[in-house]
Amino acid sequence: GAVVSQHPSWVICKSGTSVKIECRSLDFQATTMFWYRQFPKQSLMLMATSNEGSKATYEQGVEKDKFLINHASLTLSTLTVTSAHPEDSSFYICSASPRGSGTYGYTFGSGTRLTVV
Amino acid sequence: SQQGEEDPQALSIQEGENATMNCSYKTSINNLQWYRQNSGRGLVHLILIRSNEREKHSGRLRVTLDTSKKSSSLLITASRAADTASYFCATVGGGSNYKLTFGKGTLLTVNP
Numbered sequence: 001g002a003v004v005s006q007h008p009s010w011v012i013c014k015s016g017t018s019v020k021i022e023c024r025s026l027d028f029q030a031t032t033m034f035w036y037r038q039f040p041k042q043s044l045m046l047m048a049t050s051n052e053g054s055k056a057t058y059e060q061g062v063e064k065d066k067f068l069i070n071h072a073s074l075t076l077s078t079l080t081v082t083s084a085h086p087e088d089s090s091f092y093i094c095s096a097s098p099r100g101s102g103t104y105g106y107t108f109g110s111g112t113r114l115t116v117v
Numbered sequence: 118s119q120q121g122e123e124d125p126q127a128l129s130i131q132e133g134e135n136a137t138m139n140c141s142y143k144t145s146i147n148n149l150q151w152y153r154q155n156s157g158r159g160l161v162h163l164i165l166i167r168s169n170e171r172e173k174h175s176g177r178l179r180v181t182l183d184t185s186k187k188s189s190s191l192l193i194t195a196s197r198a199a200d201t202a203s204y205f206c207a208t209v210g211g212g213s214n215y216k217l218t219f220g221k222g223t224l225l226t227v228n229p
Binding site: 004006034041042043044045046049056091093095097102104105106107108109110111115 | 149158
C-alpha cells in the first residue's frame with residue numbers, strides 16, 4: 001500500500017531557531033502533498049498545498065515566510081518552520097494521494113510533534 | 118476553515134456495542150472520506166463515499182451520505198477496545214480542488 005514517511009516524529013528546539021520536517025512518499029510519486037497543523041484535541045487545519053516544481057499554495061492566514069515549503073522532487077516535500085516561537089508548537093502532519101487526486105483516499109504521515117522552548 | 122460539525126464530540130461505549138458518528142458539511146462535495154487517528158499519530162483512511170453514492174460498507178464500517186441534508190454517518194458495528202481513537206470526516210469539493218476539509222472529529226472510547 002501507499003506509504004508516506006514523515007521525519008522527525010518529534011523535535012524540541014529553542015526559540016529563534018529553524019526546524020525542517022520531511023515528508024516522503026515511499027512507494028509512489030506525489031506531485032502534490034498537503035501540510036496540516038493540529039492543536040491538541042482539535043481537528044486538522046490545512047496550512048498549504050505543496051506542488052512539485054512550483055511554489056506552494058498557502059491557506060489564508062498562514063505566513064509563507066514563517067512556514068517555508070519546498071517540493072523539489074516527486075517524492076519529497078519539506079516544511080521549514082523559521083525563527084520558531086513557542087506559539088508554533090504544534091503537531092504537523094503531511095499527506096499525499098497515490099492517485100494524485102482527491103477522488104481516492106489520502107495517505108498521511110505519522111506526524112511531527114514540534115515543541116519550541 | 119472547518120467544513121462543519123461532527124457529533125457527538127465524544128462517545129463512550131462498551132465493547133460489542135455499535136458506535137454511530139455523524140458529520141455535517143456546508144458546501145457541495147465530490148466525495149466524503151472518514152479517517153481514524155490514534156492519539157498522537159497520523160491519520161488512517163477508512164472509507165470514501167462519492168457524492169452519487171448513498172451507502173458504503175467496509176468490514177465493520179458502514180457509511181451513509183445524504184447530500185440533500187449535507188450529512189454523513191459512520192457506523193462501527195461490534196466495537197472493540199482497539200477501535201478507541203478519534204474519527205474525522207473530511208470532504209473534497211468539486212472541480213479541481215482536491216483539498217481535504219476536515220470536521221472537528223469524534224473521540225470514541227470503547228471500554229473493555
